[in-house]
Amino acid sequence: MSERHQRAADSADRTGFERYRYRLWTGVLRAEPVLRAIQALKRRERLLTAVQAGLGIAWMAVFLLAPLAYILALSFWQRGAGGVVVQEFALANYQSILLEDVQLLGWQIGNVYLLILWQSLKFGFLTTVTTLLLGYVPGYFLGRTQSKYRSLLLLLVVLPFWVPLIIRYYAWILVMGNEGMVTTILGWVGVESGGFLYTEVAVVTGLVQVLLPFMILPIYNSVAKIDDEFVESAKTMGATPLRAFYEVTLPLSLPGISAGSILVFILAVGSFMAPALLGGPANSMVANLISQTFGESFDWPLASAMAIVYLVVLFTLITVFNRFVGLEEVFGE
Amino acid sequence: MSHVEVEHVTKQFGDVTAVDDVTFTAEEGEFVSLLGPSGCGKTTTLRMIAGLEMPTEGAIRIGGEDVTDRPAYEREIGMVFQHYALFPHKSVGENVGFPLKMRGVPAAERRERVAEVLERVRLPDVMDRSPEELSGGQQQRVALARALVFEPDVLLMDEPLSALDRVLREQMRVEVQRIQREFDITTIYVTHDQAEAFAMSDRVAVLDEGHLAQQGRPLDIYESPQTKFVANFIGESTTLSGTVADRDGKRLLETDAGVTFELPAAPGLADDRMTVYLRAEKLGISPDSSGATNEFPATIATTNYLGEKTQFFCTLADGTELVVAEQGFTALDAYDAGDTVYVTIDPADLVVARDPGQDESNTAVDESVA
Structure with a gap:
């Protein structure tokens, strides 16, 4: 049976509604003006290319570049009385977040923004290292296993995404709180603690749990792409399984490691809910600070300046990382 | 006593018997081909000799020593894989030097021996290049050099020419044979291509659905096929x-x-x-x-x-x-x-x-x- 006959048979199998929709679409697509427009476009392939690229660029411009440009402009304007924005160019916002130390009740606490930015990067780094250590083994296993349950296991990795973030963080409150699971179990073995909630440990733990799939999946992906032949040939040349892993599998899974690390790092540094729910006042991160400045102090220009500095710092870090690791490998050439 | 002895080897994957009671030998310096259609068990047999699969039954001896229960990395095996399996993250020199590195040969001596073996496969001056920059035929030579550099007991090759186009494949046949003779190494070669097996081998073992159908010189196999399968698989009849x-x-x-x-x-x-x-x-x-x-x-x-x-x-x-x-x-x-x-x-x-x-x-x- 030819392909055309097959297609005809397929359409005969369709239900009434589908047949109607099919007919409608064929009607629309075969209408004279539509056909002529498509023909005209096809004849001008360069125009078509331009239109296709143009759509992408327009999308980027409207949804990414325009808001960014607005925030950039905002960051140089000033807050007027009652939170209004005064369109008056000045560097005051940047000066205040980068250079001004804050005194609170007579305590010299330094530059709050930079402290919090530093803390965010620290949390991001700790989260990345921990997820890498915890995520490599499952990622490697999923990538190499021949088990018929592999897709089920992969589903389990992404299953937590189905539970809203806020519920997962609340769950951690129950686990790590004063009367929580961790305290109770530690109590049984004779270790007294007042729980770990509202500490650095709590924030990083929450972030690790939430971001672990972003580490596991890229590692799984790059390990799965490593041909068995590489590992086997290493073994025939005298490499023990451990040596073969170190010499072959690990270096070949580097793209997955760096992709996962970058994803987790970016997401962790910018996280809002983990420090808000699991961290104490001293564990604020940059997103919390920006959000407070936007929503509670109504200082949009200052908050914009914070956002821009944050963006520049993160961008610089990733560029430096790129120099050392080579992101072409991560995102394809 | 033959150099490589495969005795009554059987391999089962679950309910499937991939290799069924296969026995054959290869003498020192001999070139033996395992020939058969896909799914006849020839690659599984080769992988058992390499130690990448463990036989369900039977024994494998190399140089008189029983290696049946030894893992691949404890056998002295040089193997060329179908797609060469050259490590993309290592240079040609590092690839060829890999087996020496695994044997603790110091870096300076390694470099010397790598250069020497590359010379012998007629591929000098590629030490520091990436294997991905080389042509198919050159990659083939690198894979051969890598399998030979540590002077293994046996050279195993799994359809190494099948990834090349026809003209190059025929040239490489001659080249592989020349290298094999020059290194004087016992070679077991897996192929589904009768012409390839006949052109290169001293002896051919024909496999059919996991059984050994016939083994002998190419001339004997062709002129006096013992089974209908051999008569039909080799040539038209x-x-x-x-x-x-x-x-x-x-x-x-x-x-x-x-x-x-x-x-x-x-x-x-x-x-x-x-x-x-x-x-x-x-x-x-x-x-x-x-x-x-x-x-x-x-x-x-x-x-x-x-x-x-x-x-x-x-x-x-x-x-x-x-x-x-x-x-x-x-x-x-x-x-x-x-x-x-x-x-x-x-x-x-x-x-x-x-x-x-x-x-x-x-x-x-x-x-x-x-």
Whole structure:
């Protein structure tokens, strides 16, 4: 049976509604003006290319570049009385977040923004290292296993995404709180603690749990792409399984490691809910600070300046990382 | 005692028996091919010799030592994989030096030996390049160099030429053979390509569905196939079976297809069931009857002009298909589909064997996988 006959048979199998929709679409697509427009476009392939690229660029411009440009402009304007924005160019916002130390009740606490930015990067780094250590083994296993349950296991990795973030963080409150699971179990073995909630440990733990799939999946992906032949040939040349892993599998899974690390790092540094729910006042991160400045102090220009500095710092870090690791490998050439 | 001995080796994957009681040997410095269609168990056999699969039953000895239970990294095996398996994250030099590194050879000596072996495979000056920058044939040489640099006991090759295009493949055949001779290394070579196996090997082992069908010199395999599978897989041939009868002091084979052959010597007794394998290129074809011995009529179904040879697909009176091949044939115009022609074969060219006793054994015309 030819392909055309097959297609005809397929359409005969369709239900009434589908047949109607099919007919409608064929009607629309075969209408004279539509056909002529498509023909005209096809004849001008360069125009078509331009239109296709143009759509992408327009999308980027409207949804990414325009808001960014607005925030950039905002960051140089000033807050007027009652939170209004005064369109008056000045560097005051940047000066205040980068250079001004804050005194609170007579305590010299330094530059709050930079402290919090530093803390965010620290949390991001700790989260990345921990997820890498915890995520490599499952990622490697999923990538190499021949088990018929592999897709089920992969589903389990992404299953937590189905539970809203806020519920997962609340769950951690129950686990790590004063009367929580961790305290109770530690109590049984004779270790007294007042729980770990509202500490650095709590924030990083929450972030690790939430971001672990972003580490596991890229590692799984790059390990799965490593041909068995590489590992086997290493073994025939005298490499023990451990040596073969170190010499072959690990270096070949580097793209997955760096992709996962970058994803987790970016997401962790910018996280809002983990420090808000699991961290104490001293564990604020940059997103919390920006959000407070936007929503509670109504200082949009200052908050914009914070956002821009944050963006520049993160961008610089990733560029430096790129120099050392080579992101072409991560995102394809 | 042979250098490599594979004894009654069986490999089962769950319920599937991939290799079933295979026994063969390779002498020191010998080039042995495992030949068979895909799924015949040849690669599994090779992987068991390498230590990448563990046999369910049987034993493997290399240089007199039983290595059956040793993992791959404790056998001294040089292996060339189908897609070469050159490490993309290492330079050519690091790739070739890898087995030496695993054996704790210091870096300076490693570099020297790598350079030397690359010289011997005629691929100097690529040490610091990435294997991905090299052509298919060059990658092949690097893979060979890497498998040979540590002077292993055996060289194993798994369809190493199948990824190359035809012309290069034929050049590399010669080159692989030259390198094998020069290193004087016992080699076991897996291929599905009969021409490749014949061109390169001292001996060939033909595998069929996990069984060893026949092993021997290429000449023996081709001239005296012992099973119908071997006769059909190697080259083109037609299989006819029948009963032996004595008439007028001559020993005749009266086949079920209605053709009677005069047998050369006297294999088998009267009333025995025997089979003849008719090699396509040993059959002669002519538009007129000449009255020679072992001549029989057939009808042309199709003619295939292939340049160096011409194939005639014919049918016998009872419908049995028969293939005849003529080398350097030019008188094509004299033969049309539907014509009756006379096919002859020299009694000396008849390959006679005991009938394997299968009912369908009369009609198979197969072409080798090329």
